[in-house]
Amino acid sequence: MRIHCNHLTYRYPATSLYVFKDLDFNISEPGFHALFGPSGVGKTTLARLLAGKENDHSGALRTEAVSRILYSYNTERLPGWASVGMHLAGVTREGQKNRLEELETVFGLTEHLDSRFGQLSMGQQNRVNLARYLVQDFDLLIMDESLANVDEATREKIILCIKRIFPGKLFLYISHNVAEVARFCREILVLRGVRRSPQAISIHGQDQTSDDRSDAAELERTMLEIVHAS
Amino acid sequence: MRIHCNHLTYRYPATSLYVFKDLDFNISEPGFHALFGPSGVGKTTLARLLAGKENDHSGALRTEAVSRILYSYNTERLPGWASVGMHLAGVTREGQKNRLEELETVFGLTEHLDSRFGQLSMGQQNRVNLARYLVQDFDLLIMDESLANVDEATREKIILCIKRIFPGKLFLYISHNVAEVARFCREILVLRGVRRSPQAISIHGQDQTSDDRSDAAELERTMLEIVHAS
Amino acid sequence: KQQKTREPQIPELAYRLKWVFNTSAAGELYAMEHGIFKAAGLSVEVKPGGPEKDAIKELELGHAQFGVASADMVIRALSQGAPVVVAAQLFQINPLQWIYRSDRTVIETPADLAGKVLGVTFGGNDETIMRALLAKYGIAGSEVELHSVRYDYTPFYQGKVDLWPVYRNAQGIIIEEKLRQAGEKAVFFDPHGAGVRFVANSVVTTRDMIEQQPEVVDRFISALLTGWEAAMDPANSDETIRIIHAYDPDTPVDQIRRQWAVTRKFVKPSSGFKIGTIDVSAWEETERIMVEQGLVQKPVNVRTAL
Amino acid sequence: MLHKRLYQFLIVYLIGLSVLLGFKYGLSLSDYVIPGVPMIWKAAEGASGRYVADTLNTLGVAVVGHMISIFLATVVGILGRRRSWAGSMIRAAAYNIQAYPIVAVAPIIFILLGDGPVSRLLIAAMICYFPLLLSFMGIFSEPVKDIEHFFNATGRMNWRLQVKIRAFENMRKLTTVIVGSATMAMVGTIVAEFIAAANGIGYSIRIALYQSDLAKILVALFYIGIFTSLYLFCLEWAGFRIEKRFETPKEGRG
Amino acid sequence: MLHKRLYQFLIVYLIGLSVLLGFKYGLSLSDYVIPGVPMIWKAAEGASGRYVADTLNTLGVAVVGHMISIFLATVVGILGRRRSWAGSMIRAAAYNIQAYPIVAVAPIIFILLGDGPVSRLLIAAMICYFPLLLSFMGIFSEPVKDIEHFFNATGRMNWRLQVKIRAFENMRKLTTVIVGSATMAMVGTIVAEFIAAANGIGYSIRIALYQSDLAKILVALFYIGIFTSLYLFCLEWAGFRIEKRFETPKEGRG
Numbered sequence A, B: 001m002r003i004h005c006n007h008l009t010y011r012y013p014a015t016s017l018y019v020f021k022d023l024d025f026n027i028s029e030p031g032f033h034a035l036f037g038p039s040g041v042g043k044t045t046l047a048r049l050l051a052g053k054e055n056d057h058s059g060a061l062r063t064e065a066v067s068r069i070l071y072s073y074n075t076e077r078l079p080g081w082a083s084v085g086m087h088l089a090g091v092t093r094e095g096q097k098n099r100l101e102e103l104e105t106v107f108g109l110t111e112h113l114d115s116r117f118g119q120l121s122m123g124q125q126n127r128v129n130l131a132r133y134l135v136q137d138f139d140l141l142i143m144d145e146s147l148a149n150v151d152e153a154t155r156e157k158i159i160l161c162i163k164r165i166f167p168g169k170l171f172l173y174i175s176h177n178v179a180e181v182a183r184f185c186r187e188i189l190v191l192r193g194v195r196r197s198p199q200a201i202s203i204h205g206q207d208q209t210s211d212d213r214s215d216a217a218e219l220e221r222t223m224l225e226i227v228h229a230s
Numbered sequence C: 001k002q003q004k005t006r007e008p009q010i011p012e013l014a015y016r017l018k019w020v021f022n023t024s025a026a027g028e029l030y031a032m033e034h035g036i037f038k039a040a041g042l043s044v045e046v047k048p049g050g051p052e053k054d055a056i057k058e059l060e061l062g063h064a065q066f067g068v069a070s071a072d073m074v075i076r077a078l079s080q081g082a083p084v085v086v087a088a089q090l091f092q093i094n095p096l097q098w099i100y101r102s103d104r105t106v107i108e109t110p111a112d113l114a115g116k117v118l119g120v121t122f123g124g125n126d127e128t129i130m131r132a133l134l135a136k137y138g139i140a141g142s143e144v145e146l147h148s149v150r151y152d153y154t155p156f157y158q159g160k161v162d163l164w165p166v167y168r169n170a171q172g173i174i175i176e177e178k179l180r181q182a183g184e185k186a187v188f189f190d191p192h193g194a195g196v197r198f199v200a201n202s203v204v205t206t207r208d209m210i211e212q213q214p215e216v217v218d219r220f221i222s223a224l225l226t227g228w229e230a231a232m233d234p235a236n237s238d239e240t241i242r243i244i245h246a247y248d249p250d251t252p253v254d255q256i257r258r259q260w261a262v263t264r265k266f267v268k269p270s271s272g273f274k275i276g277t278i279d280v281s282a283w284e285e286t287e288r289i290m291v292e293q294g295l296v297q298k299p300v301n302v303r304t305a306l
Numbered sequence D, E: 001m002l003h004k005r006l007y008q009f010l011i012v013y014l015i016g017l018s019v020l021l022g023f024k025y026g027l028s029l030s031d032y033v034i035p036g037v038p039m040i041w042k043a044a045e046g047a048s049g050r051y052v053a054d055t056l057n058t059l060g061v062a063v064v065g066h067m068i069s070i071f072l073a074t075v076v077g078i079l080g081r082r083r084s085w086a087g088s089m090i091r092a093a094a095y096n097i098q099a100y101p102i103v104a105v106a107p108i109i110f111i112l113l114g115d116g117p118v119s120r121l122l123i124a125a126m127i128c129y130f131p132l133l134l135s136f137m138g139i140f141s142e143p144v145k146d147i148e149h150f151f152n153a154t155g156r157m158n159w160r161l162q163v164k165i166r167a168f169e170n171m172r173k174l175t176t177v178i179v180g181s182a183t184m185a186m187v188g189t190i191v192a193e194f195i196a197a198a199n200g201i202g203y204s205i206r207i208a209l210y211q212s213d214l215a216k217i218l219v220a221l222f223y224i225g226i227f228t229s230l231y232l233f234c235l236e237w238a239g240f241r242i243e244k245r246f247e248t249p250k251e252g253r254g
């Protein structure tokens, strides 16, 4: 499993500014990786390019041994005609019912399964949306600020749960929380903007699999590394 | 300037679960305050009650010496028929043009003023939206995750800028970032859910006005206090 | 336009026809094309009519000074207090007849109508005429089937209806021709011949016109009738037909020629006949029929309006 | 709400009537041009019974025609929603058919379908369906990205789901159009009766027109207005119930 | 795109014609029920010149009527968008007026306005404006909360801004409806000519009808289709330009 980017150049149609110019990077193992960088640097754009939702780029952006890519983002909505519980049940793949229940519990959704999507708080909406992606068939799941409106404690639980359940899949987690990506992510691809060289730096995260906070110094170092890079 | 809440009880129409039951709290000075708590606890609901966008509550929720309340949130949009620069200029109050320019600079928007709102990244949209509220006439501005999709560095700059420019106004900042509210906010009202007593706890934040990180231990203590409360 | 202001003494008159320009307006068109109105010192605008046009209403509203209306409209208007006056009667024989295929339907005497499917426009004067016919020949309503007629002929073409009402001098010619081209033979059933005299198109104006500008009315009517006499003169037939075709390009010339011949029979039944003569007894019969059928509440004494 | 609708109709009707009567008495026109109050009253007395029956007859056909139109517009709207050649072909067909005035097409319909109730219904539906179609087309062809993305991405999207999503998100617009188009259904039926049928209020209007009996037409318009208002009210009430149902779902999952 | 529209029209027209002719030859109906190809051809040769002129005449009126309808629908849609009593009164008036079939109202219009071009235009506009109104009403009455909140909260909202926001957010639906209603404008004008005017293609159709000349009607429908397609194309193109303009604004602020 690999994501491979070589001389990627892109700008939005009918605009003059490039989002990427000769961007190179490599993600070569499964795991919970992060896509990081200041607002407006192009994280969403890169994610959408990967998911095939934007086109007309030049250069190579390829995946290997990754056949199903899913892209989720935080402002997605569920249809309003049924409760979220029914929707979740409806879109769950055969044989994943148990997994769905597990996710509902960890994500703190059990009490809200009877509500319509529009009646949920923003963070609840985030979690419901992410949960349904996790019961799909995927190799790479891009989470574009999918947990942006969830509190830190819940987010931590969710990330650890995902890492535990899907050790062999590729995740690309977009978040603005330095501490979080430093602690839980394996590789952190820091986008730095089209004017800097290199445009992207890869940093090794702590890739923690439990919530023990033993190695505070290590974490601090990674965080600094990320902050300096971006 | 004061926000005063006494025995506030509320549930959404036609639902059976209470969001608040006999909630009491007090915010008695101007400043940059936070509203904090886990996802789904009722932050948005409280904010909307304050702004008069939800009604039918029982108990008292009153403000004193606060005549103009504005409520901003992160999924607001600007109309698409003109560039964001023109919109911002159009809604700026007389005599606030300089302030608008200052905000545009600090918020990192200058390069994007010619774009339509729909062409901005999410964090850019957040910032544009918040900027227009700051050039209005207000006593209390509620920022409901208004910076949720902005990176930490920019967010820090923005918060410090707001605190510097508007020392005499009341802010209620809703965010899921513990470190941030602990560092920059004056009072942190932690909502704990309807089943716990007391339902809300007020915690003194560090209320920093610059980005020096000298007092790391103090900060750590405040953070722990918040985490334990919530 | 400039002439208007310089010679304001020329009366400007609007004349509303009952139907669109066709052979039934031969006299009007002739008079217009040959400057007969102008020669009489009148400026006349001849306006085509149509199903939604009601000349009598326009007279009262001042949109027109003269118009063409059928006798039943006149009588109905009189019964409702409209100040309408008949100035001339153009058709001596009502051109409304029923077409039928002689190879399928045999009508030798009016009594043969019994058992047939008869097309009538409910509410129209053909219904009135047909009911008068049926009453006259003692045919009960249960002995015939009345079929509602609308503007397309499909039920007749498809043989669902035996007799279909047409204006003998207009659609009659056209439909007859169509059937002939398809190898079928069409003939007409004529109520007038069967003794029901129901007056058709007449020239109407208002009481005010007659009282206040009697001289204009005289000039107009005599110019109009001059036009009609000329149009019906066989010597002018080619010219008349040319004029009609100019206004009614959708009808081929040879059909107009036949329409013209039929029209002549209705308008000028004999060579010495003076076109425009009001057949008072026919009007009274018309009124009687309408009163009998309850179409007007009480007699209007139509004679006073002629 | 029903009261309100009826009041409103009465106000509109009376305003219209006053304008007409104002004309009449202002220009002192005869009863033949514009009937006076006594004549209208007499016409009302004489014709009310029949006209109420006729209007109900028409309303019945209109309701069926309305349903057919909604169905037709939904089908065409769904087929025509795509930006593909086929979609635009269907749109073209729908538009082209509509571009032919019913008065010109009616004879062809009679030839093909005879002049039974089917033709009457078809004409009514044709007149009413197009306004529906236009809105449906607009609604069905516009993606609701934030909802549809998931279903597209996971290969779950099918046309039924897509239509359901778009319809649901635009429920209020849809109900506005459906309720409003009820009046078109009524009009369509009346026009169909006017040109073709041998019963219904449209047929009565035609007869009144032939007899230039404006008084009767005014009476007919009165009943048309009353019953249309009633039908609109029913539809609005149903729409209101549906909206309600989805706004405040019941607690407790079975 | 123009080619496409015309091709599509031709296909639709030819399909319709084939069905008719299929009927004719299938049931061996005679020429007076359904005209054969030679007859249609002859009618086309004979009448084309006049019919093209007539159709252009009609199109001219239709375009003006369409503009008036758009204007009318916008005004009524704006006034009727509120959920207040006044709003619902205006809606009621708009609906009630529409509920009266044009065939019944036309005589009254002619009495009041005479039979000049004004009546023709008014009838055309009345037929075309209602479908527009329905959509406009739906669109204008539904808040776009995420955009409107700021303006409401800061006291900046006025009706013009509100309408602008809602119209802009529903641009695509609006263009669909406006483009589509062009065919209604055409139909409305034809119907008005049919019942009242002395020129235009509607008048020619009436004459052909009373002469029972289906061949000519088919020719008229052909030209109506052609020119309606042209008009639709122009509108679609304009709508496309407008959409484009807002999708990809120019860089660089003056």
Ligand SMILES: Nc1ncnc2c1ncn2[C@@H]1O[C@H](COP(=O)(O)OP(=O)(O)OP(=O)(O)O)[C@@H](O)[C@H]1O
Pocket (backbone or CB within 6 Å): A012, A013, A015, A019, A037, A038, A039, A040, A041, A042, A043, A044, A045, A046, B112, B115, B118, B119, B120, B121, B122, B123, B124, B149, B150, B151
């Ligand atoms: N549709 C568009 N058309 C033109 N420019 C766009 C469009 N979408 C995004 N951009 C621009 O491209 C750049 C990258 O945007 P992108 O959304 O990828 O940023 P991001 O890293 O996801 O930011 P954020 O963290 O704020 O979501 C931004 O400067 C933005 O203004």
Ligand SMILES: Nc1ncnc2c1ncn2[C@@H]1O[C@H](COP(=O)(O)OP(=O)(O)OP(=O)(O)O)[C@@H](O)[C@H]1O
Pocket (backbone or CB within 6 Å): A112, A115, A118, A119, A120, A121, A122, A123, A124, A149, A150, A151, B012, B013, B015, B019, B037, B038, B039, B040, B041, B042, B043, B044, B045, B046
């Ligand atoms: N319109 C609604 N109808 C019914 N219940 C609602 C509605 N909106 C919110 N709720 C419920 O009220 C509770 C509080 O919601 P609220 O949006 O205030 O939470 P929040 O603290 O803002 O959460 P978040 O941080 O996720 O935005 C939640 O449990 C939510 O499900």
Ligand SMILES: [Mg+2]
Pocket (backbone or CB within 6 Å): A043, A044, A045, A144, B121, B122, B123
């Ligand atoms: Mg983004």
Ligand SMILES: [Mg+2]
Pocket (backbone or CB within 6 Å): A121, A122, A123, B043, B044, B045, B144
């Ligand atoms: Mg919230």
